[in-house]
Amino acid sequence: MTSDYGIAAMKARRATAEAATYPETLAALVDGAAAENGDTTLAKWLETGQTISYAEFAEASRKLASSLLAQGIRKGTHVAVMLPNVPAYPLTWVALGRIGAVMIPVNIHYTQQELKFVLTDADAQFLVIDDTALPALDGMAELPPLMDTSRIILHGGTREGTLDWDALLRDGAADFTAPSALSRTDMLNLQYTSGTTGFPKGCMLSHDYWVLLGSLAAHWRGAAGDVRNVLIWAPFNYMDPQWQFLMTMCLGGTAKIAPRISLSRAYDILVEEEIHYCIFPEPALKAWPEGEKDKALHLKYVSIFGWREDARREVERRFGCVARESFGMTEVGGALMVPEAAGEKAFERTCGLPTAFREVRIVDDSGTDVPRGEIGELWVAGRGILWGYYKRPQANAEGFSGRWFRTGDLFRQDDDGFFQIVGRIKDMIRRSGENIAAQEVEAVMNAMPGVIESAAVGVPEPGRGEEVKVYLLLADGKTPADIPPEAVIEHCAGRLAKFKTPRFIAYVDTFPRTVSNKIRKNAILPEGADPRAGSWDRVEGRWLPDEDKDAVAG
Template sequence: MLNLATLLENSAFKFPNKIAFTFMDTSLSFAQINAAANQVANGLVAIGIQPGDKVALSCFNLPYFPIIYNGILKAGAAVVPLSVLLKADEIKYHLENSEAKAYFCFEGTEELPMGKMGHAGFTETTDCKHFYMIMSKPEMPAPIEGIKTLGSLMVGQPAHFDTVPTAATDTAVIVYTSGTTGKPKGAELSHSNLIMNTVLSSNLFDAKAEDTFLIVLPLFHIFAMTVLMNAGLYVGATSILMPRFDAEGVLQLMDAHKVTVFAGVPTMYWGLNSYLDQNEYDISSIKKTLKGCLSGGASLPIPVLEKFEKHFEVAILEGYGMSEGSPVVTFNQYDVGTKAGSIGTPVWGVQVKLVDEEGNDVAAGEKGELLYKGHNVMKGYYNDPEATEQTIQNGWLHSGDIAVKDEDGFYYIVDRTKDMIIRGGLNVYPREVEEVMMKHPAVSMVAVIGVPDDEKGEEIKAFVVLNEGDTASKQELMEYTKANIAAYKYPRIITLTDALPMSATGKILKKELRKV
């Protein structure tokens, strides 16, 4: 038996009264988190959830996330974490594609009414039978009549549960990701995938029970889930939860809780640097406790890295990963050495190579597609054998990213074979944006690309051709797209044009658009 929930259970046994998670004025011990997860597991079994079933979860960085996440795992089911920014149609797609039997969704806020969006998406499905709204206070009733709450599932359930034995290769989590075409695909990650990556991640930055992590990266994202939440559960560290990045708020939490480990995407480091450049803030006490920082999700510009390290007198370890890799593939490692601007060297148990278009290994200093294999490679894309076969060949996962390796064995990402845009560390897939924009009655054709942006790394730009005789302003198109897709995905830059550059076969030449 190997169940990912063992990470929580072991720390609940070793450190029952130690604080596991803190959110604002609420702090819960490992024993409390484990007991609540047991109640969730008992509740899931009571409504008929079977081992191997899928259960979806939409939740901010709140203690509810690790409670429900581990409750699902304890019941032998697989967790399907969803972005909190998804709209109703996107939620419907994810629930149906993953064949989720139940769905937990946080109520949200006035600005982000997740509960209403989630319920709207849920009601459009046919096979997802159970919807539970997560209320900010467990005893609160749901704002929509007739809807069950997480509290109603847990009430009266025992705080003890005999965790369902799962095989190491059983699916623990399905994380949605996507290439440049089609809908998002669910990367199936096994209990073994995630436990191995959790252990090696904690070793990368020498995580210990005495540590205090600050988790502002979203927990539904594989980076925060594995490298912070699960690593913290594994070693028995305390995690401070923050639902949304705010530079001043981050500094205040670092100060108040004597944070030792911070992980972020490049835009967060950029934001902290910018705040300190413009405001007086005494970071002397933060510098005394902060022992390590991690960066992933996109390349961290060297000037940003150097400025942050100068401010805080602490190293940022940069790495590379993918949802399909559980996620960590390479990292700058203390025992191997570090190089600014690189994604480091392969992590324990993972092999990496660079190949040309014919699949031949390339020499040091030459560009090639990054391939990797090892314990971190996903089982495959859920119910998509064709995409799995294209991505994993002879055990090697083809990342679609172009890299070079220097003479010392350090890797550097230089380009992407895919058109995927990484905006603020979040993946945006042009085709998905294009399909939404094409539904506007005035739109004839759309091409979406990523353009360099100092703050977000990349910004989304759409080139739009309108139907002859129709009119629509850039602002109207922007608002229309924003209303029908997750907020981080709509284009902030729109160019109206009479035509798009095409090849002889009618393919839009995005490389020409990037020159505009």
């Protein structure tokens, strides 16, 4: 009998998940986990070795909540949090959730201008800030309209006129009770998107969003076996560490929290901390040569995103774990997931099937469902997705069609019912009337031996609209002489249609990235620079001079 690729099993687990009862609020989830796990270690911060148990975490968050309440933070108060990956981050989040206040996560690396934008746009009334981030705050000529020095809570130091986070925690009362009733539909986070292509927008996310996201992540990942130790390496201002922390709670496990990702150190952390689950970066497979030490790993399940087929096979073969793709975004949380029992299907470039509480459609420009196999925009609906974008009526009008959220991502559904991402609508290269997904070109580039990572972009060209250009990051010890442009073009033959084959090729020593390690394509070149200069031109068969702005005519 032909395999159903785990579809039936996933439908059954989806039904189980949708029939389950979930905690009403973030605080209820934390208190339930503390009652069940008590003195079990909830988290360990790898940089300092500090640990905290489930019971200690619940009590500390209640104490902090009582002190924040005494300072005037109430239900609905907007509180910005600008902290690194330290215990204060999740404690502050849960404390605010206990009160019914709204957390605004802020990137610890923001400049003065970026910080002021978010504080002002989010109508922040309080700011919890680490002393290492004070230069960004001090650079402001004046505080945003709703801010005041007396409502700045400083972590990691003291300053006259501000509140001391450590003192607030120390002096709080452990018998805190919320003064206002809370429900699952109350807002918990005003979560800003990364803003790599423009000013970020604040997503209004409820308690239900986070409780479901963490609970369902545990529901799916826990099926892989006894998943207990979870590695969290991205900054807590992003959504991934937040749901991973809640997932760990739901699993009764221990979160091992690193300050940042480091490929050179990550392998040792995976072994020493006996990590069972993490989001695994594909470049690590090339950075770590296969060998006997692979047997020292304890991985049971890893999340992967956009990997090439041979890498998907390699990670499961080398590490004996389950590696599965999924699709989610800040606005909707989780939407698609590849079943654990997908078998050979898991090695294809697919994001899987709708997860619990999610409905999906693929539609054309008019909002009509496209036939299976054709490309269209993915729309998502279901329980707990974002309310909308804060103070963005135009973005809300454009981003929603009734109850459906328009993701801006292009997908197709295959004959087996699985959904495959083709690329972002805004990450499509338009050449002579043909749509080329940058992701498709990058997948072919990344599969080439000696190439660690790539970025495909469109270069304006009068005759064809755009031409494809790729930037290549080579493996350590490799140079363009080892992997010349001619070899790149040869590699594309049989893998890409000729119109998709890059015309321009360039090499980079590093890529500009967001803190979550995504390539910032709009920052690869300085603003106003000619994207063709210094590139190898396939059509002309030569390197273009750095300043030869007119070298390529229509």
